[in-house]
Amino acid sequence: MLSQRLFGVFALSFTLLAPLAVRAEPVVGQPAPAFTATAAEGGALSLADLRGKTVILEWTNHECPFVQKHYESGNIPKLQKQAASQGIVWLQVISSGTGKQGFVDAATAKKLNQERGATPANTILDANGSIGKLYGATNTPQLFIIDPKGLLLYKGGIDSIASADKDDIAGAENYIDSALKELAAGKPISKTVTKPYGCTVKYAS
Amino acid sequence: MSVTRYLPILVAILCGPTPASAEPSTEAATEQVKVQLVASAAAVHPGDQIWIGVHQQIIPHWHTYWLNPGDSGLTTKIQYQLPAGSSVGEITWPTPSKIVLGPVVNYGYEEAVTLLSPLQVAADAPVGGELPISAKVKWLVCAEICIPQQAELALRLPVVAAGAAVGPGSTLVELAKASWPTASPWHAEVVAAADDTVKLRLSGADLAALREQPLWFYPEQWGPIAHGFQQQATVQDDAVEILLKAGDQPLAAGETLRGVVAVGANGKASGYQVSAVWPAITTAKPLAEAEAQPGLIQPRSELTLAWAALLALAGGLILNLMPCVFPVLSLKALALFEQAKHQPGQTRRHGWAYAAGVLASFAGLAGLMIALKAGGAVIGWGFQFQSPLFVLIVAYLLFAVGLSLSGVFTFGSRIAGIGSGLAARGGYQGSFFTGVLAAVVATPCTAPFMGAAIGFAVTQPAVAMLAVFLSLGAGLALPYWLLCHWPAWQRRLPKPGAWMETLKQGLAFPMYATTAWLIWVLARQAGPDAVAAALLGLVLIGLAAWLYQISRPAADFARHLAFSVATLALTVALAGGTIVVGASGSTATRQAGSESKAFEVYSAERLSRLRAEGTPVFVNFTADWCITCLVNEKVALANRQVLDSFRERGVVYLKGDWTNRDPAIAEVLAQHGRSGVPLYLYFAPGAQQAAVLPQLLTPDLVIGAVKGASL
Numbered sequence: 029m030l031s032q033r034l035f036g037v038f039a040l041s042f043t044l045l046a047p048l049a050v051r052a053e054p055v056v057g058q059p060a061p062a063f064t065a066t067a068a069e070g071g072a073l074s075l076a077d078l079r080g081k082t083v084i085l086e087w088t089n090h091e092c093p094f095v096q097k098h099y100e101s102g103n104i105p106k107l108q109k110q111a112a113s114q115g116i117v118w119l120q121v122i123s124s125g126t127g128k129q130g131f132v133d134a135a136t137a138k139k140l141n142q143e144r145g146a147t148p149a150n151t152i153l154d155a156n157g158s159i160g161k162l163y164g165a166t167n168t169p170q171l172f173i174i175d176p177k178g179l180l181l182y183k184g185g186i187d188s189i190a191s192a193d194k195d196d197i198a199g200a201e202n203y204i205d206s207a208l209k210e211l212a213a214g215k216p217i218s219k220t221v222t223k224p225y226g227c228t229v230k231y232a233s
Numbered sequence: 234m235s236v237t238r239y240l241p242i243l244v245a246i247l248c249g250p251t252p253a254s255a256e257p258s259t260e261a262a263t264e265q266v267k268v269q270l271v272a273s274a275a276a277v278h279p280g281d282q283i284w285i286g287v288h289q290q291i292i293p294h295w296h297t298y299w300l301n302p303g304d305s306g307l308t309t310k311i312q313y314q315l316p317a318g319s320s321v322g323e324i325t326w327p328t329p330s331k332i333v334l335g336p337v338v339n340y341g342y343e344e345a346v347t348l349l350s351p352l353q354v355a356a357d358a359p360v361g362g363e364l365p366i367s368a369k370v371k372w373l374v375c376a377e378i379c380i381p382q383q384a385e386l387a388l389r390l391p392v393v394a395a396g397a398a399v400g401p402g403s404t405l406v407e408l409a410k411a412s413w414p415t416a417s418p419w420h421a422e423v424v425a426a427a428d429d430t431v432k433l434r435l436s437g438a439d440l441a442a443l444r445e446q447p448l449w450f451y452p453e454q455w456g457p458i459a460h461g462f463q464q465q466a467t468v469q470d471d472a473v474e475i476l477l478k479a480g481d482q483p484l485a486a487g488e489t490l491r492g493v494v495a496v497g498a499n500g501k502a503s504g505y506q507v508s509a510v511w512p513a514i515t516t517a518k519p520l521a522e523a524e525a526q527p528g529l530i531q532p533r534s535e536l537t538l539a540w541a542a543l544l545a546l547a548g549g550l551i552l553n554l555m556p557c558v559f560p561v562l563s564l565k566a567l568a569l570f571e572q573a574k575h576q577p578g579q580t581r582r583h584g585w586a587y588a589a590g591v592l593a594s595f596a597g598l599a600g601l602m603i604a605l606k607a608g609g610a611v612i613g614w615g616f617q618f619q620s621p622l623f624v625l626i627v628a629y630l631l632f633a634v635g636l637s638l639s640g641v642f643t644f645g646s647r648i649a650g651i652g653s654g655l656a657a658r659g660g661y662q663g664s665f666f667t668g669v670l671a672a673v674v675a676t677p678c679t680a681p682f683m684g685a686a687i688g689f690a691v692t693q694p695a696v697a698m699l700a701v702f703l704s705l706g707a708g709l710a711l712p713y714w715l716l717c718h719w720p721a722w723q724r725r726l727p728k729p730g731a732w733m734e735t736l737k738q739g740l741a742f743p744m745y746a747t748t749a750w751l752i753w754v755l756a757r758q759a760g761p762d763a764v765a766a767a768l769l770g771l772v773l774i775g776l777a778a779w780l781y782q783i784s785r786p787a788a789d790f791a792r793h794l795a796f797s798v799a800t801l802a803l804t805v806a807l808a809g810g811t812i813v814v815g816a817s818g819s820t821a822t823r824q825a826g827s828e829s830k831a832f833e834v835y836s837a838e839r840l841s842r843l844r845a846e847g848t849p850v851f852v853n854f855t856a857d858w859c860i861t862c863l864v865n866e867k868v869a870l871a872n873r874q875v876l877d878s879f880r881e882r883g884v885v886y887l888k889g890d891w892t893n894r895d896p897a898i899a900e901v902l903a904q905h906g907r908s909g910v911p912l913y914l915y916f917a918p919g920a921q922q923a924a925v926l927p928q929l930l931t932p933d934l935v936i937g938a939v940k941g942a943s944l
Binding site: 226 | 304305306307308334335336337339371373375377378379380381455456461481482
């Protein structure tokens with residue numbers, strides 16, 4: 029009596045509505061976009077596998093002066109150790125396209141960290157930029173904090189003084205340090221969205 | 234690049250504080266940028282105000298940054314040092330350009346820019362001496378890569394006696410002034426648009442001149458506006474609207490959005506300084522966090538999940554009786570009359586298949602709402618009917634179902650003969666899809682009990698939301714499912730016979746009626762062109778159905794030909810309708826019209842003004858696709874006695890139309906624990922809160938509310 033083909037029309041109508049649900053850019057308080065990526069330590073790394081742990085994503089580019097400011101001064105390596113001691117998984121993400129500034133292979137990424145005294149839990153190699161675009165990452169450095177339930181807690185910059193000058197670190201409000209302390213104290217993060225500053229992420233396209 | 238070009242900056246960087254003997258010059262250069270300190274005069278009088286600034290000459294493909302650098306980058310900073318008594322003000326920034334690097338959008342300058350500031354010369358500056366000006370400039374220059382750079386520059390301007398000639402300054406100063414944005418001659422306002430977008434609306438004279446010019450809004454601050462969003466501008470004769478997306482740190486309602494509207498090509502644009510008050514919108518904010526506005530009524534209903542689920546179940550049950558669902562179910566009951574004589578097991582399985590169809594649809598709907606909610610959209614029950622395209626397709630679908638009931642064509646009876654196994658499977662599929670159809674057509678009928686439950690659901694986490702939706706679906710599926718499981722009920726069903734065919738044909742008319750109603754909704758949503766396309770689409774569907782039917786006994790060739798033509802007709806109906814409706818949907822004018830002078834169009838401003846004046850206000854939130862709303866309006870709100878009582882007491886009747894998306898109304902609904910219409914509010918004179926009227930109105934109830942009787 030009722031045609032299944034007619035219902036195909038109905039199925040089509042839902043298909044037409046589906047694009048409404050597709051939205052980019054993560055929102056604080058909402059689930060962080062899921063991804064699976066190649067990691068410098070080998071194998072694939074999936075955000076879903078890190079459920080139950082707090083995760084920090086740090087967009088980086090070792091040739092960017094702003095990144096150099098925070099590595100050479102020891103600021104980021106210190107934050108990485110601090111996070112590790114709190115059981116937080118710190119992941120560097122490199123979204124530089126092949127041949128672009130900051131693009132490295134797994135071996136170089138590991139060597140760079142060794143040289144800089146940096147100790148991220150792992151480095152995600154995102155040369156096609158898909159994870160960067162998923163998170164709307166625009167700057168290096170730029171940071172995202174994800175809670176054990178997979179909700180986004182923080183997106184933004186590393187500190188409050190936008191400069192490439194190491195001398196400014198001392199006078200700046202370090203957003204990540206504050207967030208780590210608040211997390212350790214079981215308190216909500218007070219600044220959840222801040223303005224990131226640094227170099228433009230060098231996407232392949 | 235020669236080493237000598239590096240020298241000044243190398244000196245500046247390596248030597249730290251500049252030795253007195255090697256005073257910085259007015260110029261310095263890096264590989265990418267040549268900087269120069271410029272002034273609007275060659276000499277100054279004591280007490281003069283002149284312009285001073287830094288000119289940057291940038292090599293091709295590189296850029297420096299505006300006041301708001303956009304997604305990344307760094308604003309150029311200039312620190313001036315002057316003798317006591319003289320001072321330098323803020324930089325006046327030339328109109329920026331946008332520099333797009335993949336998904337990242339920056340605001341800045343390519344080729345050259347001069348950043349001027351006003352300089353106030355001390356009134357007691359010694360005549361015959363010099364005014365020493367030094368500037369420490371820090372900038373970031375980027376192309377593919379970024380290099381932070383700095384330079385120290387100095388300039389000495391002779392101080393001459395009042396009346397003495399000062400001589401011309403740098404020609405770069407006048408050039409720079411020409412690149413400043415000017416005060417906007419237009420009125421600017423920001424209005425909430427769909428989702429987390431807003432529109433910057435400019436109104437006033439001479440706007441038609443902006444037609445066919447590229448338009449871009451540069452926000453002064455990081456945060457309120459997403460920099461990477463592809464801004465779309467529409468120019469009408471008296472208004473220009475630029476669609477913007479809220480950024481990571483949207484402004485609060487009442488805060489001022491400042492920025493520059495650039496008209497013309499990148500780098501050659503004329504800029505207009507605009508500022509506008511940010512409207513009250515719920516951007517990128519989960520509904521749960523929407524704060525209740527003080528003075529706006531009843532606190533959110535305190536429902537528990539279990540209670541909400543129970544309400545949803547009751548609401549679902551009542552949905553079965555709604556005019557749009559009932560025909561679909563009657564239709565299925567007809568099929569059941571035939572099934573009842575088969576094994577009861579088979580009938581039961583049909584009940585399950587139907588229930589699965591209903592539940593799957595509600596789960597899908599819940600999923601869609603969860604996804605939209607996750608995206609920050611303010612949505613509500615029946616929201617899919619705010620899409621004209623969806624309305625069109627449901628209209629087509631119901632019309633085709635009507636044609637089938639009328640006997641214009643029959644599908645599948647031949648297939649049923651192929652084999653009992655296959656037939657049975659097809660039958661279950663039929664039952665499943667009947668469930669889907671029932672769920673779809675049920676959504677515009679917000680039955681009593683349901684409003685509160687759904688309102689609760691959308692404020693809850695995904696799992697609770699899903700539970701409430703499934704409970705609603707269970708309520709809808711329950712009567713038919715019971716019928717399939719209760720042989721006693723089946724036995725009470727009338728015996729099959731010729732009357733069934735008559736009834737079936739009769740049931741086509743509610744389908745046609747619903748189609749007519751949907752076309753009317755479409756008319757309101759998308760205008761006359763969409764209606765023309767939709768009606769033509771209906772004719773084509775009729776043609777396709779007829780061709781399909783007449784060709785069935787025909788020979789292969791004729792059948793294939795007819796089938797092809799029928800397919801073509803269907804395709805034209807769908808594609809044509811989609812294109813026309815899609816094109817006219819957003820721009821259709823849907824002014825409230827003057828069909829009745831009994832009500833005014835609702836706006837939050839009008840409401841608060843009336844309340845401030847102590848005027849009693851009755852607010853009706855409605856939508857054309859909401860049957861309950863239409864019934865209430867006919868039965869209660871158009872009633873003469875009700876209108877008389879409004880007049881007697883000076884009650885102003887406001888009507889808020891939610892036929893199309895309107896985040897402002899969605900927010901008010903949310904404040905009352907509702908996610909759909911109808912919602913009726915009565916604000917007594919001077920009352921802090923509104924009385925919320927039930928979702929089913931009677932004239933007495935409304936008159937009682939206005940008279941202040943307890944509800």
